[in-house]
Amino acid sequence: MEQGAILTSAGCRFCVWAPYRSRCELRLIEPVQRTIDMERDEAGYWAVTLPEAEEGWLYCYRLDGEREFPDPASRCQPRGVHGPSQIVGKEFSWTDQSWKGVPLSDYVLYELHVGTFTPEGTFEAILPRLGELRKLGIRAIELMPVAQFPGRRNWGYDGVYPFAVQNSYGGIRGLKTLVNACHEAGLAVVLDVVYNHLGPEGNYLTQFGPYFTDTYRTPWGPAVNFDGADSDEVRAYFFQNARSWFAEFHFDALRLDAVHAIHDESAFPFLEELALRTREWERELGRSLVLFAESDRNDPRLVRPRPGGLGLPAQWCDDFHHALHRLLTGEREGYYVDFHGVSDLAKAIAQGYVLDGRYSAYRRRRHGAPPEEIRRQQLVVFAQNHDQVGNRAQGDRLASSIDFASQKLAAIVVLLSGFLPLLFMGEEYGETHPFPYFVDHEDPELLEAVRNGRKREFAAFHEDAGGEIPDPAAEATFLSAVPQWESRHEGSRGVLWELHRELLALRRRFPILTPLDSVEISCESDASGLLRIQRKGAGMRLDGFLNFGQSASDIRVEAESVRIEKIVDSEEPRWLGSGALAPAYLERGSTISLPPRGAIFYAAWEDAPGDRKAD
Known part of the structure; x- marks a missing residue:
């Protein structure tokens, strides 16, 4: 029904x-x-x-x-x-009939919050920026949740009407206009949906039926009833919702928020059934559909095929972020205590999971499982996202904590990782405006509870919260999150933007940089902080060197080819580097010196080694 x-x-x-x-x-x-x-x-x-x-x-x-x-x-x-x-009709003048979607391995994601991405905070205001995102090399924009929430200011995870589109953003017609324009621009569109809980204000589902259960709890309130009495119709409600985003709104993918908080002990779990139904809808609609799961469990069963796994196409990989962030910032509070150096980043690049069954001091137990049978195109990696920025005490971005050389290094690691990369709005030019947590609840008691909850959270997570926590209910907190988009091509910001564009162009040019199953990847690190990445496949070999240490590293390149060609060098003057340039071509057994926070990649082709010139 x-x-x-x-x-x-x-x-x-x-x-x-x-x-x-x-x-x-x-x-x-x-x-x-x-x-x-x-x-x-x-x-x-x-x-x-x-x-x-x-x-x-x-x-x-x-x-x-x-x-x-x-x-x-x-x-x-x-x-x-x-x-x-x-009452709102479903009619809309779509012009994307020829759109078939983006192959999963080609996804380059750009996460944005509709309310703060532009000063207007609407779907329509995003339209003029689509061309620039496509020029950058983005293949899909990912919208944080748009389901109707209280007031006009919210991250979206307090939505209480899963089928309604936030009216202050432009409602249903505004969202369809955006999706249609994205497809015309060659961009896929991902929607973040929340199936683990509903927000606390305006949530009247309990008045109608047993949508929630007392058997489980989530950090945000009652858990959705996916496996108890009357759960068939509860599941049907959420299946109807998922299908509507694909069929009526033409979305290409859904990002499933915090699936570890979707509690379901049934023999045929909701997530498994959703993955199966999505494959059916894909055949019905005639285009590619994707589900991205967010989970902190490091459980490979999420993306393993059925039977034996739940069959979800892909998942976010937090360990990659944590290992990289720990190296770049030196932070050790909270879950960063589990990540110890460049060797953990090497492990993340090699297999995604760092905590693959090893002991977690943060959790005081072993965590995760070996990522067996996981393909590289099934993991989304990032240096920033809304959670990892906004759930900091001040909502401060990475560019506020690290120098320009480190920002370049972060971009190179993420975009050339061989996984599916994700950028958070403004990251591509080093945005420094914060992205703090904000709400607009009408209930004063609820607002006070949110304020007190944030204070307790950061008292436990940070030794030093960096000053007074911004009031999540203040309009000024919300306004502070609007990026300085107009400055994206100025000074060092323009250089960083251009570096992101070039790295993504390299990813398109060289298949070895994409999540190909045929590519062999090995990563090694040493005590000096040097990370070595080697890839073989797709008709070439790639050698990357990234220096996370405090001093220059002398690197001897052992290559089977007579000569190898440089394709990335963070120290070039055009990237505002140190000017300590490595040669464009290396002979076998050459030695190069790599400054701290420097990165360099060399390529050798199997077809004509020593004779290949730069395009």
Whole structure:
């Protein structure tokens, strides 16, 4: 049963699941005021069709002749999370009929928050920036959650109407316009969805049915009932939601937030069934569809194929970030205590997981499992994302903590890692405006609880929070998160932007830099802080050297080829480097000197070693 207010040729069909209610009435509010009894079926769905109902009408449901509530499957909340729902049609003039999606191995992700990515904070305001993102080499934009949340300011993880699109962003039509424009620009679109919990304000699902369970808890409140009594219809609600993003909104992928908080002990878990259904929808819609899971468990079963695994296509890899961040900043608080040096980054580059069953001091137990059967295209890596920036006390970005040479080094590590790279908005030019946590709850007690919770969190995580924590409810906190986009091509910011563009161009030019299964990868490190990366395959060999140490490293290059060609050198003057240039071509057994925070990559081709020239 499709829930919600659905316009058809016969009128508008209203359907809601309320299995334990003895009566359910449709209440029309504007422009018509009327109350209509709904009919119940055996599964507990209440429905009625009104031939005269039109787009734009406001309505709600009255349960047991008493309280009135918005539609749990509302598509629009024009008066906020506590107000009535609105009928919105599905019609839209799509022009992306030829779009077939982006192969998973080609994904280069750019995560953004709609409300702060532009000063206007709308879907429409993003449109003029799509061409520049494509020029940079981005292949997919990833939107933080857009489901209707309280107020106008929120990260999106407090959404309480999974089917409604935040009205202050531009609503359903604004979102469809953005997706359509992205496809026209050659960009895939990923939506972050939250299936592990709903926000605390405006969450009326419990009034309708057993959507939540007391068996489990999440850090953010009650867990969704995916495996208890009546869970079939709860799962159906979320399957309907996932399919709507693919089928109606034409999204290419969903990022599944914190799947470790989706508790499900059933024999056929929700995530496994969602992956299976997504493959069916892919065949039905005739284009590539992807699910990206976020998880902190380092559990390879998430992405292993069925049977034996859940069959999700890909997942985020936090260990890569933690190992890199620890090296670049020296921070040891919180979960960074588990990462010890360049050897851990070498391990992350080689296999993704660092904690693969070894002891975690942060958790005081062993953590993770060996990433067996995981393909490189199944791991998304990053130096920054909304969590790793915004969940810091001040929301400070990496560019505020490290020097320019280290920023270049971070870009090279992430973009040439051989995994799926992700950039967080503004990272490509070294944005220094923070991305702090912000909310706009109407409930004053809830706001105070959020403030106190943030203080407790950072008292435990940071020895020094870096000053007073920004008030998450203050508008100034929200405004501070708007990036300085207009300065992206100025000074060193322009150099860093151009470096990102060139690195992504190299990734397209040389298949050995993409997540090919046929490429052999080895990583070694030494006590001086030097990291050596070697790749073989796709008709060439690649040797990379990255110096995380405090002094220059002398490197002897042992190559089978007579001569190898330099393709990346962070010390070139155009990258504002030290000027200690390594030669463009190396003879066998050559020695080069690499300054601290320097990076250099050489390539040799199997077809004509020694004779290949730069394009």
